[in-house]
Amino acid sequence: MNAEIIAVGSELLLGQINNTNAKFLSQQLADLGVNVFYHTVVGDNAGRLESAIKIAENRAELIIFTGGLGPTKDDLTKETIAKHLQTNLVMDDTALASIEEYFKRTNRPMTENNRKQALVLSGAKVLPNDYGMAPGMFYQTENKQYMLLPGPPKEMEPMFLKYGFSAIKSQSVEEAVISSRVLRFFGIGEAMLEAEIEDILDNQTNPTIAPLAGDHEVTLRLTAKHHNLDAALTLLEEKEKEIMAVVGDYFYGYDDTSLFKELSKRMQEKKLTLSAAESLTGGMFQETFTSIPGAGGLINGGVVCYTNEVKAKVLNVKLETIKNEGVVSATCAKELAENVAKLMESDIGVSFTGVAGPDELEGNPVGTVYIGIYHDGEARAEKLNLGGSRTSIRKRSSLYGAYFLLKSLA
Numbered sequence: 001m002n003a004e005i006i007a008v009g010s011e012l013l014l015g016q017i018n019n020t021n022a023k024f025l026s027q028q029l030a031d032l033g034v035n036v037f038y039h040t041v042v043g044d045n046a047g048r049l050e051s052a053i054k055i056a057e058n059r060a061e062l063i064i065f066t067g068g069l070g071p072t073k074d075d076l077t078k079e080t081i082a083k084h085l086q087t088n089l090v091m092d093d094t095a096l097a098s099i100e101e102y103f104k105r106t107n108r109p110m111t112e113n114n115r116k117q118a119l120v121l122s123g124a125k126v127l128p129n130d131y132g133m134a135p136g137m138f139y140q141t142e143n144k145q146y147m148l149l150p151g152p153p154k155e156m157e158p159m160f161l162k163y164g165f166s167a168i169k170s171q172s173v174e175e176a177v178i179s180s181r182v183l184r185f186f187g188i189g190e191a192m193l194e195a196e197i198e199d200i201l202d203n204q205t206n207p208t209i210a211p212l213a214g215d216h217e218v219t220l221r222l223t224a225k226h227h228n229l230d231a232a233l234t235l236l237e238e239k240e241k242e243i244m245a246v247v248g249d250y251f252y253g254y255d256d257t258s259l260f261k262e263l264s265k266r267m268q269e270k271k272l273t274l275s276a277a278e279s280l281t282g283g284m285f286q287e288t289f290t291s292i293p294g295a296g297g298l299i300n301g302g303v304v305c306y307t308n309e310v311k312a313k314v315l316n317v318k319l320e321t322i323k324n325e326g327v328v329s330a331t332c333a334k335e336l337a338e339n340v341a342k343l344m345e346s347d348i349g350v351s352f353t354g355v356a357g358p359d360e361l362e363g364n365p366v367g368t369v370y371i372g373i374y375h376d377g378e379a380r381a382e383k384l385n386l387g388g389s390r391t392s393i394r395k396r397s398s399l400y401g402a403y404f405l406l407k408s409l410a
Contacts, residue, residue: 002035004060006052008068008077009151010043021066021149021156028160030178032169033225034062044074050084061144062168067151069134071113078137078148082121085141089119092126095135102133121148127163131155138167145171179232180223183240185250186259186403190218196247200239207239216396217259252406259402260288264295266409267348274405275344276302277315277336277351279327280369285352285398300344305336315339326362327353330381333372338379349374350401356390369397373404 005022012019022039029036038059042052049068056063068077082089096118103110117134120126127136127147132155137148147164149156185193190213194201201209207224222239226232244251253262267274276286276299286302289295303314308327311317317327317335325331333351341349354369355361369384382404386393 002060003062004038004056005064006040007066012041013043046080049080064147066149069150071116088122090122092118092120099133177229178225182255183220184253185218188250193218260292263402263406264292267298272347273300274348275300275340275346277340279305280354281352281398285401300346328362328364333370333381334379337372337374341374356393371401
């Protein structure tokens with residue numbers, strides 16, 4: 001079965017609210033083995049909504065609508081659908097009684113237009129609204145299914161889970177499961193990753209592979225469909241192994257994780273502590289790391305060391321290093337990492353020094369970055385040549401710091 005989700009509401013098109021309903025419904029339909037190929041958003045306009053319905057009917061067997069079931073004149077979803085399907089709207093006595101009870105209970109007068117919310121498509125299966133007033137509906141023709149759900153997520157989500165899910169499942173939906181996993185990669189661009197696995201992408205069938213560029217990282221969503229969950233998971237495992245054989249060096253985690261979450265878990269497992277010396281990043285690394293729940297106990301402390309005086313007097317960077325090699329150098333980065341670890345009595349030290357811009361420094365172009373790491377009595381430095389804005393360079397440097405630390409603790 002193929003489905004399309006149509007969200008109704010001008011507020012969505014104006015950017016006043018996010019369409020979280022479509023995300024929720026897509027996830028639920030995947031569990032039912034239903035393919036969602038299109039999300040449509042249409043404003044509160046009967047003509048445009050009917051056009052959207054006609055388009056959806058040409059490419060989906062199941063059409064789910066969210067929004068437009070309220071009491072006001074711009075709530076026109078069920079009226080438009082009734083006209084399109086050439087059926088009538090009838091009063092649902094149970095829904096009307098529930099609405100009347102709500103107004104009695106809250107000691108508020110009930111206006112006539114609130115009765116409109118109890119109107120349903122004649123012949124539809126009514127989906128009760130346990131957290132609001134407007135009921136949902138499930139309506140079937142010979143070869144199409146239409147589900148109408150309220151717009152507020154606090155009403156729509158429980159209605160679908162309790163009533164909508166089973167209504168769809170009962171209609172001889174193909175007994176299949178769709179299983180997905182997201183592979184996260186850092187240190188490789190989207191174009192490069194795609195080029196590396198081009199043959200795998202070109203020959204994909206089941207599972208399918210969807211690359212996506214994220215916030216300075218790249219993800220691959222693998223999606224497998226099968227009648228059996230274990231078989232679907234096996235398909236995912238096999239495809240993942242194939243991908244990892246090519247670009248596994250850049251992989252760091254699954255699904256909704258992040259570099260800093262993975263670093264925090266790794267350090268907790270190994271019972272390690274960390275300190276940071278931040279010149280280039282100005283505390284960004286520590287701020288991001290300590291935003292992870294439980295990570296605060298992993299950082300002993302740190303120093304923001306923008307000036308040469310602080311580097312020398314607080315973190316004991318050698319004067320000859322500053323004079324002969326400069327603060328934007330591998331040697332300075334290593335000294336900062338080692339000395340901050342010793343100063344804070346931490347197992348690991350990490351440092352950031354470089355040129356974020358807008359001007360070059362010590363003859364180094366904008367984007368030159370050195371990240372120092374001290375662990376197990378040894379210090380090393382990684383050099384990067386980054387592009388982008390000042391903010392982007394600083395943020396990517398912070399992420400690279402987490403990435404290098406994570407790899408060093410593997």
